[in-house]
Amino acid sequence: KQEVTQIPAALSxxxxxxxxxxxxxxxSAIYNLQWFRQDPGKGLTSLLLIQSSQREQxxxxxxxxxxxxxxxxxxxxAASQPGDSxxxxxxxxxxxxxxxxxxxxxxxxxx
Amino acid sequence: SQTIHQWPATLVQPVGSPLSLECTVEGxxxxxxxxxxxxxxxGLQLLFYSVGIGQISSExxxxxxASRPQDRQFILSSKKLLLSDSGxxxxxxxxxxxxxxxxxxxxxxxxxx
Numbered sequence: 001k002q003e004v005t006q007i008p009a010a011l012s013x014x015x016x017x018x019x020x021x022x023x024x025x026x027x028s029a030i031y032n033l034q035w036f037r038q039d040p041g042k043g044l045t046s047l048l049l050i051q052s053s054q055r056e057q058x059x060x061x062x063x064x065x066x067x068x069x070x071x072x073x074x075x076x077x078a079a080s081q082p083g084d085s086x087x088x089x090x091x092x093x094x095x096x097x098x099x100x101x102x103x104x105x106x107x108x109x110x111x
Numbered sequence: 112s113q114t115i116h117q118w119p120a121t122l123v124q125p126v127g128s129p130l131s132l133e134c135t136v137e138g139x140x141x142x143x144x145x146x147x148x149x150x151x152x153x154g155l156q157l158l159f160y161s162v163g164i165g166q167i168s169s170e171x172x173x174x175x176x177a178s179r180p181q182d183r184q185f186i187l188s189s190k191k192l193l194l195s196d197s198g199x200x201x202x203x204x205x206x207x208x209x210x211x212x213x214x215x216x217x218x219x220x221x222x223x224x
Binding site: 031032034036041042043044045046049051089091098099101102103104 | 117145154155157160170199201203210212213214215216217218220
């Protein structure tokens with residue numbers, strides 16, 4: 001069974017500090033990896049999608065890397081803001097239909 | 112552009128009552144459709160997925176069922192709700208190829224009392 005792990009489970013940083021969120025998976029046969037943001041009581045918002053053939057994706061202050069050989073993905077958020085406070089989830093499809101999720105990292109950015 | 116609609120946003124139902132949650136997708140055809148549940152303090156659990164009209168696959172045995180009467184409509188149902196059915200239900204869609212990412216709806220908070 002595919003396992004997706006996110007460390008740390010929670011993170012609290014002062015405003016302006018860079019954030020590093022880690023995601024690891026046990027099966028290197030991943031099609032792609034997606035990072036989501038979830039605000040309390042809300043649905044999931046897709047942040048970045050990295051195809052298995054790519055090493056990284058960037059969107060504004062967000063950068064995500066993917067290393068299939070080591071089974072790791074990292075989400076970097078530069079110059080964090082209080083509005084970045086949320087739970088961040090990584091997920092990947094390891095067969096045709098099933099998206100396996102990590103448990104998430106809850107981020108608090110202190111003003 | 113593609114959009115996904117999910118309703119209602121919040122629902123409080125008594126034990127033993129029926130349930131119907133609806134999800135529709137616009138701006139695409141023949142999407143793969145999914146129902147997930149997120150219980151309090153737990154991760155996302157895949158409940159059902161569908162690759163076409165009338166094609167439903169169930170991931171876990173449970174008190175729920177799903178149907179896909181139209182290409183872009185996905186319905187989650189129950190004949191008799193249990194307390195354990197409480198949770199946050201999310202609908203999602205994905206294009207037919209594995210290169211596509213998933214798009215999630217805004218979710219339904221179900222509380223069974």
